[in-house]
Amino acid sequence: MPPDIKSLTRDELAAHFTEWGQPAYRVDQLCDWLYRRRAASWDAMTNLPKALREKLRENFSLHALELVRKQGAKDTTQKFLWKLADGAMIESVLIPANPALYGEASDRHTLCVSTQVGCAYGCKFCASGLDGWKRNLGPEEIVEQVIATERWAAKESVVSGPLSVEAGAQQARTTDHGQRTVNNLVIMGMGEPLANYDNLLKALRILNAPWGGGIGARKITISTSGLAPQIRQLADEPEQFRLAISLHGATDDVRAKIMPVNKKFPLKELTAALDYYQSRHDRMITFEYILIAGVNDRLDQVRPLAALARRLHAKVNLIPYNTVEGLPWKRSDEKECETFLAALEREGVTATLRREKGGDIDAACGQLRLKTERELVAKP
Numbered sequence: 001m002p003p004d005i006k007s008l009t010r011d012e013l014a015a016h017f018t019e020w021g022q023p024a025y026r027v028d029q030l031c032d033w034l035y036r037r038r039a040a041s042w043d044a045m046t047n048l049p050k051a052l053r054e055k056l057r058e059n060f061s062l063h064a065l066e067l068v069r070k071q072g073a074k075d076t077t078q079k080f081l082w083k084l085a086d087g088a089m090i091e092s093v094l095i096p097a098n099p100a101l102y103g104e105a106s107d108r109h110t111l112c113v114s115t116q117v118g119c120a121y122g123c124k125f126c127a128s129g130l131d132g133w134k135r136n137l138g139p140e141e142i143v144e145q146v147i148a149t150e151r152w153a154a155k156e157s158v159v160s161g162p163l164s165v166e167a168g169a170q171q172a173r174t175t176d177h178g179q180r181t182v183n184n185l186v187i188m189g190m191g192e193p194l195a196n197y198d199n200l201l202k203a204l205r206i207l208n209a210p211w212g213g214g215i216g217a218r219k220i221t222i223s224t225s226g227l228a229p230q231i232r233q234l235a236d237e238p239e240q241f242r243l244a245i246s247l248h249g250a251t252d253d254v255r256a257k258i259m260p261v262n263k264k265f266p267l268k269e270l271t272a273a274l275d276y277y278q279s280r281h282d283r284m285i286t287f288e289y290i291l292i293a294g295v296n297d298r299l300d301q302v303r304p305l306a307a308l309a310r311r312l313h314a315k316v317n318l319i320p321y322n323t324v325e326g327l328p329w330k331r332s333d334e335k336e337c338e339t340f341l342a343a344l345e346r347e348g349v350t351a352t353l354r355r356e357k358g359g360d361i362d363a364a365c366g367q368l369r370l371k372t373e374r375e376l377v378a379k380p
């Protein structure tokens with residue numbers, strides 16, 4: 001199969017166009033179709049000459065993600081299950097910035113995207129790794145999660161929803177002209193992003209570029225289970241992407257019990273890599289810490305966690321664990337979470353506790369895919 005058009009940077013596209021004797025403005029027209037108008041076919045690109053469209057068709061593929069299943073109501077958190085060209089499935093989650101309480105549409109959203117099919121890291125609490133790792137996503141498959149979600153959102157706001165027909169049409173027009181539904185990206189879907197480093201960076205550069213997604217680097221957060229060498233590599237990149245570390249344990253014994261990656265990169269090595277990262281960037285990092293009852297929520301974790309956070313200039317996001325079907329773990333109860341938070345704050349650490357309810361749809365990525373694949377297997 002020829003490479004997908006959305007895996008190329010503008011410079012790479014321009015090199016092809018020069019070779020084909022095409023004027024430079026045609027590249028801008030193509031980028032406009034791909035990233036602003038979110039075209040799903042070559043034929044949609046009506047202002048490109050037919051011969052050029054043919055040339056593009058011969059040299060590149062243009063694949064739009066196919067929506068297999070969607071969970072969640074309009075204007076709340078929504079989970080998308082997409083089918084890729086080879087039939088594999090991945091998830092993205094769209095989270096409105098201000099969940100609309102009174103039925104108005106929220107125009108600011110965070111999208112959580114996947115970077116691999118499955119995950120090889122096998123954290124004991126996570127659905128994404130339960131069936132192992134299948135493959136890395138290409139840059140275009142990471143980029144297309146944003147585009148496909150926006151394609152869906154633009155269509156929805158016209159067809160149905162709380163907006164009047166007139167407002168819907170107006171919104172569709174502004175959307176057509178490049179206003180993004182997705183303003184923030186978190187790379188926290190299925191897979192370990194830093195284990196797919198080159199494709200991830202290429203995708204993020206396309207999503208960050210003014211000719212592409214136009215999403216600011218500071219609005220893009222990469223979450224990792226702690227791959228120390230790649231954290232150092234990321235520290236040397238010029239972009240100001242944000243970094244979140246899935247810590248989930250503040251001592252090696254607690255962390256290694258639930259995250260096998262801690263055996264390869266124990267806390268000493270991880271923190272050394274983060275020291276280096278901090279020496280290159282003056283940015284606050286985030287520690288994600290899911291609270292699992294009886295596993296990592298004991299107060300003896302608070303001191304070491306606070307020490308790490310202070311040393312690395314990190315803020316802590318406490319997240320009550322979302323139960324995963326077939327796994328034995330439970331979330332800490334509300335009181336335990338509040339006590340943990342208060343103890344952390346007493347240590348002088350900036351911390352937040354995610355308090356919203358409805359864990360089944362807010363659940364981390366990986367679960368909808370797992371469920372769907374198992375249902376498909378179960379069917380005769």
Ligand code: SAH
Nearest residue numbers: 126188191192223224225246288321322364
């Ligand atoms: N592999 C990367 C990014 C994907 S996971 C990483 O581990 O950071 C995104 C976040 O969701 C991680 O912090 C992960 O630990 C968390 N997570 C996984 N399963 C979860 C669950 N059942 N409930 C709550 N958070 C979960």
Ligand code: SF4
Nearest residue numbers: 119121123126129225
């Ligand atoms: Fe993979 Fe992250 Fe899940 Fe661990 S938490 S299995 S690294 S996706």
